[in-house]
Amino acid sequence: MDDQGTFERDDKEIEREIEALLFASDTPLSAAKLASLVGTASTRRVLAAIGTLADFYREANRGFTIVEVAGGYQLSTLPEYSGVISRLFKGRKKGKLTQPALETLAIIAYKQPISRMQIEAIRGVNCDGVLSTLIERELISISGRGDGIGKPFLYATTKKFLEYLGLKDFRDLPDLAELERRFAMDAAADRPLVPPPASASGEDGSRDAEKQ
């Protein structure tokens, strides 16, 4: 354990330690955290070791790999083996999110922190039940209180949300502007899209500014 005094620790040993840590951990471990755990100052060495391990699993055709998720790394089985694993767990996995839950989660993910009223203004429906479901599943949490009437609770997504969708970080979210463009293209495929009328000046024209 005590390697003080020796030069640099053997790369292979660091690899094995990281492998053991990833195996033992139930949450993704960040490169910085791994570095401090194995006692090296360099996250570069950690990343190199992770790369070597991932390559090794792939080349050796193992049933799992290392994935980057929620700002860290974790061992994960390959999608090909979902069948055999689900036989092991027999429906013990949590249910999928419903459409209202997904919509609400999407709004929170892009607009956080956001109050329930603001979410409801976008969805046009009451979101009480959906919010408590999402909180129960720990995908969102109350992050503070807003300034409005009654100091409403503000909601934000959790680290578990990133894990749930397998996102590396928030930059990994689908690009909203990209989604909007996709619509413009879909509409064009459907039928020629009449260019939108110039929206009233002064009135929020940000959304369709590019299309004018």
Added chain:
Amino acid sequence: MTYHVRLMQFEGPLDLLLHLIRRDKINIYDIPISHITREYLASLEIMQELELEVAGEFFVMAATLMRIKSQMLLPRHEAIDEGEIDPRDELVRNLLEYRTFKEAAHCFAAREEDRRKVYQRPMMKPSEEEAGEAPVEVTVYDLLEALKGVLKNLSGQAIYHIIPESVTVEQKIEAIRGSLARRSEVLFTELFGAAINKIEIIVTFLAILEMIKLQEIVARQMSHGEDIWLYRSATGSYIEAGGTQDG
């Protein structure tokens, strides 16, 4: 008589409108408002005929559509050509924004599906001292354990005279609501800070249990044996119910 109704579940009025817009291949930037209003109302009628529960929001939207329709009929010559505001603008903005998030939700669903095919190490901790980052649900036993701690603190103080019961569970619930209205979370032990006798401590404890039962609050802790925090649950709506709405 047989109906051939493809039963569609609409998430809300905007969802229904988007469906009609897609179905009738309507240009979302230039919605023929009397057509869409007619179709929208017809859809509501069908939903009611099928005895589906039609949420109030659907009727609010119906009113909005009729308002826009009437505004469109008003003579508009007095409006300055350039600065004229289309009565449909706000609705269109809402529709576009909602549509974008609906699409994002589709992306989320696809990612969820992918993610469900892979498995990670299960949630289990080798020992209790390694605290997780996500708070865990508090059990009744945790609460009782915490109560024991509070009572032990009290027994250290020498109080010999008996004070008649002056606090009711209802009053305590109000007090806890008050604390949680000011702050997003409250430490379990904090709620007992002002309690001077055993009865008040127990009344406070009962109030907490009652509120948890009513799902007004939730109790969480970082890991078992740690401080218990109480949060207002998202389902609790007493503030809205009691609040007055001045325009």
